[in-house]
Amino acid sequence: MMLEHQTKWIRAGWLIDGSGAPAARNTFIAIKGGVIAQIGSTLPPETPCEDLSQATIIPALMDAHVHLAFSGSMDGRIRTAQLKQTPEEAAEAVRRHLADQWRHGVVAVRDGGDNLVAALQYKRCCLDQPLNTATIVKACGYAWYAEGRYGRMLGRALSPETADEMLTAQMEVIDHLKVIQSGLTSIDRFGQAGPPQFSSDALCAIFSLAHRAGRPVMVHANGEKPVRLAIEAGCDSIEHGYFMGEDNLRRMADRTVCWVPTVVPMAVLGEVENLTIAQRDVARRTVDHQLNQIRKALGMGVIIALGTDAGGQGVDHGAAVQTELSLLLSAGMNVEQAVQCATSNVARLLRLVGRGELSPGCRADFLVVDSRPDDLIGNLVGEQPLWVSGKRQS
Numbered sequence: 001m002m003l004e005h006q007t008k009w010i011r012a013g014w015l016i017d018g019s020g021a022p023a024a025r026n027t028f029i030a031i032k033g034g035v036i037a038q039i040g041s042t043l044p045p046e047t048p049c050e051d052l053s054q055a056t057i058i059p060a061l062m063d064a065h066v067h068l069a070f071s072g073s074m075d076g077r078i079r080t081a082q083l084k085q086t087p088e089e090a091a092e093a094v095r096r097h098l099a100d101q102w103r104h105g106v107v108a109v110r111d112g113g114d115n116l117v118a119a120l121q122y123k124r125c126c127l128d129q130p131l132n133t134a135t136i137v138k139a140c141g142y143a144w145y146a147e148g149r150y151g152r153m154l155g156r157a158l159s160p161e162t163a164d165e166m167l168t169a170q171m172e173v174i175d176h177l178k179v180i181q182s183g184l185t186s187i188d189r190f191g192q193a194g195p196p197q198f199s200s201d202a203l204c205a206i207f208s209l210a211h212r213a214g215r216p217v218m219v220h221a222n223g224e225k226p227v228r229l230a231i232e233a234g235c236d237s238i239e240h241g242y243f244m245g246e247d248n249l250r251r252m253a254d255r256t257v258c259w260v261p262t263v264v265p266m267a268v269l270g271e272v273e274n275l276t277i278a279q280r281d282v283a284r285r286t287v288d289h290q291l292n293q294i295r296k297a298l299g300m301g302v303i304i305a306l307g308t309d310a311g312g313q314g315v316d317h318g319a320a321v322q323t324e325l326s327l328l329l330s331a332g333m334n335v336e337q338a339v340q341c342a343t344s345n346v347a348r349l350l351r352l353v354g355r356g357e358l359s360p361g362c363r364a365d366f367l368v369v370d371s372r373p374d375d376l377i378g379n380l381v382g383e384q385p386l387w388v389s390g391k392r393q394s
Contacts, residue, residue, distance in 0.1 A: 007032045008390055009049040010057075014373050015039070018059040018343035018357040020336055023373040026053065031364045034389025038360060056373050058339050059358050060107040060365040060386060061321050062346035064260045065218075065239055065307025067154070068094040068122070068137070069114035072316040090118035097310070097317040101135045104318030105367045105384035108136040110307070110350055112218065112239065113143030113154040113178045120174065138175040138350050143220070144206075145180040146197035154180065160202065164209065171213040175350075179206060179219050179235075182226035185242040185286060187269055187279045193222035193243060196229050203233035216351070218260075224248065231257055237349060239307065242266075242290055249293065253300040258349050260307035263290050263327040268314035287327075294331035304328075305349045306342040325377050335376050364390035 008031045015027040017039075028049065030038035043049055069090045085093070101109055111119035120139040144158040144167070145151025155178070158166060167177070181203070183194030198206070210217050216236035221227045227244035231251045237258040238244070252259055269275060270283035297304060306328065308320035321342060328338040347356025354362045366387050371379035386393045 007037060009043060009047055010390075011043070011049050011051050011053050012055070012057040013053040014056040015358065016056060016058045016336055016339050016373060016376070017359055018340055019359070020340040020344075022336060023056065029057070029358070029364075031390035034364055034391075035354075036358060036360050036362050036364050036390075039358070052368055055368045055370050056376050057358070057366050057368055058376070059343040059356055060367060060388070061105050061342050062108040062306070062350070062352075062356060063101065063106055063308055063310060063321050063342075064110045064237075064305040064346045064349055065112050065262055065309050066097075066101075066109045066317065067114055067119075067309070067311030068097045068109070068111050068317070069116060069118040070153075070311030071097070072311060072314055072320070085116060085118075087116055087118065087121070090114065090116045091122050094118050094122040098135050098137070100317040100319075101310075102318075102386070103383045104321060105386045106135060106318055106321055107365055107386075107388070108138070108346065108350055108352060108355065109310075110138040110176070110218070110346075111140060112220070112309075113140050115142070115153060115155055117141040124173070136350075136352065140176050140178040140218070141170055141174050143178040143180055149180070149197045150183040150194075151180040151197075154178075158198075158206075163202075163206065167206065167209055168213075171210070171215060174215060176216045176218055176236075177206070177210040179203070179217060179230075181219050181221040181230050182223055185222050185240070185266065187275065187282045187286070190282050190285055191243050191289075193226070195223075196226040198229070200229050200233060203229055203235075207234045216349075231255060237305070240309075241293070242286060244293070246296060249297050249300050249302055252297075253302045256303060258303045258305050258345070259297060260305050260349075261290060261294055262307050262309045262324075263287060263294075263331075264320050264324045265309045265312045265315050266290065267323070267327060268312075272314060291327065291331040294328065294333075298332060298337070303345055304341050305345040306338075307346075319382075322377070322380050325380065329377055335373050338377065364388075 120141040142155035147157040186192040219230040219235040222242040344356040
């Protein structure tokens with residue numbers, strides 16, 4: 001048995017380290033105490049080495065936008081029943097979906113809220129596995145929305161009169177704040193997402209309260225004005241961002257606001273049979289528009305983190321990460337950029353130090369994909385061989 005103080009060497013046929021740098025060929029990785037100690041092109045003489053020279057090694061995956069309490073089922077009856085879950089049922093759903101994430105090589109997720117705060121409660125009470133062998137959860141509890149607007153399934157309505165009191169009570173237990181600033185993107189009318197839910201002054205007050213407590217802010221926003229108000233008020237990330245336009249992309253680049261585009265839910269709607277032909281056409285056009293925004297964002301230097309909206313209709317936990325990676329490639333990213341979006345960019349957004357990148361000093365959490373880099377995403381399907389702290393998981 002390898003002792004913790006001993007150094008283990010691995011030979012990677014190709015290494016994609018998560019930084020966005022080009023894949024490195026025939027690389028030797030030294031792991032000690034679960035941490036990468038050294039990376040180089042040579043192996044010390046007479047040193048045992050595990051040979052993975054036919055495979056590509058990438059950092060373990062992460063998902064910046066999930067809803068762990070909800071299933072990706074296409075069955076409308078199941079989705080309606082989720083609104084009536086008991087706390088016990090919701091906790092079991094969270095447990096099951098975290099297992100799905102783990103099997104697909106996803107080691108960290110950021111939850112976007114549910115009306116039972118199930119993900120937050122599960123994280124606080126039920127995660128009995130040590131963090132080095134379980135998917136890390138960053139949770140917001142409730143997502144906050146304006147009275148009478150979209151958001152009931154994800155959280156609570158925020159009353160202007162009691163906003164400070166309601167939010168302050170949450171700050172000590174949440175990892176981040178989630179605010180819903182627009183509606184959903186329409187599949188009946190191309191480009192429609194509705195007006196802002198909160199004014200500029202209200203957003204500034206909400207975000208300031210969160211930032212004083214050291215909590216980042218994720219904002220569900222589609223459309224030009226809802227996104228602009230969120231950026232100008234100081235949000236940390238824009239979730240979805242459909243039809244937000246080039247000016248907002250420039251604002252995000254200038255202010256280093258992260259974008260989580262979540263293309264896969266709309267791509268799913270473009271193929272489901274229970275929608276009309278016209279609705280599927282709107283969904284497909286919306287996907288094309290979002291991919292074009294991603295192309296523009298790449299040229300502007302916008303930071304993009306992969307998120308799937310897993311738990312949405314037809315969006316399965318774990319497997320959706322692989323689908324979203326394929327969509328990022330179709331938006332013009334190379335494989336190294338796409339992997340960066342699903343690893344180090346998410347890690348920075350989730351404030352996970354020493355994770356998401358394969359470099360000296362970082363944890364040795366990685367996937368071994370039996371493929372060359374140019375075929376990587378196509379072969380990254382189903383359950384993946386995951387290594388945690390340099391140890392192969394069963």
